[in-house]
């Protein structure tokens with residue numbers, strides 16, 4: 004009898020491994036995952052008026068903290084294109100941190116959801132009701148979505164996102180569409196976006212500030228982060244090398260090459276998100292390419308200096324990130340009081356060392372910092 008039970012178990016476990024693992028997720032399990040995601044996102048980013056910058060920033064700050072949302076390290080994002088297989092759709096590839104902190108907060112969530120299965124892709128799908136914040140200041144968008152009237156229209160009319168889950172339960176593709184309902188949209192006025200100057204993905208505003216500000220290091224790191232000057236310098240050097248190799252002529256939102264999986268490199272945040280892939284592609288020699296998609300012969304000296312600057316930028320990013328996580332740890336446990344060595348090291352300075360927020364509250368720009 005005992006033996007029989009064991010044999011039966013063996014057969015059962017064989018069946019499990021013989022069945023593709025996506026089948027292991029039952030409808031009710033999928034619904035549970037969807038309910039949690041819908042609650043998390045509508046909790047962090049509830050509906051509010053669509054030009055409410057404070058609500059948007061609070062949402063972005065929560066999503067920045069929410070590193071445990073089940074996104075794969077790299078995700079694809081774009082319009083729905085239901086007639087095409089995912090492989091053939093024109094989507095943009097993002098480091099999921101970049102997506103979660105700069106793109107996801109542009110939507111507000113009602114908490115309504117449903118689940119589905121895409122039999123062609125063999126992927127489970129979670130559908131969340133979501134509406135686009137269309138009245139934010141221009142610099143809160145990662146790039147001018149209004150560079151194309153169709154794109155802006157697609158954002159303004161979207162009412163649903165589909166999140167595709169792989170067999171490990173990680174979100175790998177997110178698409179927006181207008182085939183949900185407008186019933187719960189609330190008050191919404193279509194707006195006329197600012198004029199777009201061709202190829203101007205970044206700009207300086209009337210106050211002399213670099214834009215879009217959400218893409219700057221100041222949006223990701225505290226002003227007190229001591230790595231900031233070196234990070235900024237390393238980015239500038241890298242951006243200069245990219246210009247020499249024409250990278251951004253292809254890797255920008257207008258996607259002149261019609262890439263099916265577009266990599267964006269036109270701002271500090273976008274370049275930071277893709278830096279590992281950049282290093283790999285330049286090292287392998289697959290980038291840059293020419294207009295017909297062949298490897299482009301560039302001066303080996305230029306290749307070497309692109310690589311060098313990319314690696315230096317990557318290293319400064321890692322150092323800046325390490326400082327930030329250290330700060331979080333220090334804030335969680337009382338930091339030792341530094342020994343006073345010179346008169347400039349006042350009690351006030353010590354207090355600031357102990358409490359990064361004390362410095363962060365010093366200027367209005369810092370109060371606005373979203374990534375602390």
Ligand code: HEC
Pocket residue numbers: 245248249250251252253254260262264266277280281283284285289290291292293294296309
């Ligand atoms: C003439 C257009 C063009 C130029 C210039 C160009 N790329 Fe690309 N790049 C592409 C296309 C097209 C793809 C995607 C298709 C592919 O795999 O060939 C791509 C893919 C990539 C990818 C993602 C895929 C991968 O290999 O990991 C990275 C990263 C990348 N390019 C970096 C760069 C960098 C860095 C430069 C400049 C040194 C550059 N590209 C210059 C057209 C270009």
